[in-house]
Amino acid sequence: MAVTLDQSSASAVVEARRAHNEKLARKADQTRATWFPLAVMAILIALPLLQFTGNYNYLLHMVLFTASHVAMASGWNILGGFAGYISLGHSVFFAIGGYFSGMILARYGISTIVTAPLAGLLAAVVGYLIGMVTLKVRGPSFIISSIALLMIARILFDNWELIGGANGVTLPVNDLPVQWAKIPYYYAMLAIAAFTVWASYKIKHSKFGLGLRAISKDEIKAESAGIDTRFYKVMAFALSAFFVGMAGAVWGEYLTYLRPNIFLVILVSANLVLMSILGGKGTVAGPVIGAILIVALNELFVATMGASEINILGTGMVMAAGLMFFPLGLVGTLARKGKLPRVLNWD
């Protein structure tokens, strides 16, 4: 017989505590600024109107590029941040999304914007199956297994004639004027990024998110607390792959060509890890801030130092310095110190 505690034990002390805790919760809600990302979204939605006044293709490209990384880093964060499993193989799902939708576009002329959710689903199914095997190990072993996944996928894609092998596939370009050609992909990527961040928030505040956080802290304890850790981890892997796959789908058509050496390189995965860590792994805002910072830093150093090795050194130095002062990432460290500005508190 299960023991149920007497309701009368919810005494006046508990009532007083509850009132106090609700007050704390209200205060926490007041310090949370969900209006800020919504305001930023409103501005970004209106941004293409600038095209009526001149050529802002570069600006739109940068926002689109950043949005793709926001989506991928936030997706990666579901597994790497919430569950604590660092994957360096997520570019595989980026490639699966890109190639799946890209090949449908090449053969049947259906835009990747339409097929992106299907690409995400395929990536999720592959992620689920792979996760069932690789998530039996953790720590360095899991990281190595994720790199192995990337290497296997690269060999497979390089030698798969149906999808163009190492030479890749050229995709049809849309017939919009140059000034408006980016707009469909811009809005699609913006929508994917917003959806990913919203989903990330919802997951973090769900039972599933609480379970993932428990797994990241102590898997044995989590399992004995009644959490099906294997299922939670595999689900996190699949969901994480879903968002990365969707971003890959739109990115492929935007580039107008697919080649394994664009999608299946470790740098793509490493960037997701770095963005999440620099911004604050395990937080909702962290990967977003990290993606914006790293894209902006890369662009700044390329502009000032040229596309040489020195620009990479510049970005690396700033990142190293950032992590020295913000070991839990920008958002994580500021939140821990109670100094997180309201505009960055979306968690």
Added chain:
Amino acid sequence: MLEVKNLCKHYGGIRAVDGATFTVDKGSITALIGPNGAGKTTAFNCISRTVAPTSGEVWLDGQRIDHLRPHKVTAKGLSRTFQISRNLSDMTVIENVIVQSRVDGIAGLFKPAMSREEKDKAMSILDFLGITRIAYEDGNNLSYGQKKLMDLAALLMSDPKIILLDEPAGGVNPSLLEEIISHIQALNARGLTVLIVEHNMDLIMRLSHRVVVMAQGRVICDGTPDVVRKDPQVLDAYLGGVLEQEAA
């Protein structure tokens, strides 16, 4: 309620648990004692399935549970604490407690992390254990004793039928020890079955209805506290052969 039959756990040539057989009666407080290295914690780990037994059977309420994964054992109504408190760092006490509440199906996974009902239940458990004041403290900031109480609170959140407490009094001060004893007695009075591994003989003799003694992976004695304390095998196991030497 709990039946352990011929339980074995071997690590290479080491037989940590070597054919242990005992039962825990419904509504009882049973203690599992023995000298260091007797296999008590390993037996606990095998029963809760934290480690897989090499052989043997574990039955809970007529259902065999030794093949189940730990979360399923918990779902069957058997919850445990660990010898060294394993609180989930960077999570508040109430999160540490609510994480142990049951989730219904896949749809349940995406419900809010803490419902109003769960918060109320967690708060009443914390109130019962006298630690409501730390409900929103980070688990990292607790004293060792508070962590032990938090562990106990988390167990109760899953509505267990039987709880396995691994050294609940280990490293706690005498006043907290009294508190823990009274909590265990109160829980037992409400019908909860308890199995305890403990070195504190005062606690064991005061609390237990039955005592199972292990040595070298085997059960060497099983009976009431009075019977066990007079058993020569038990004395020998604890005193390491001193009695034999004295007799000689």
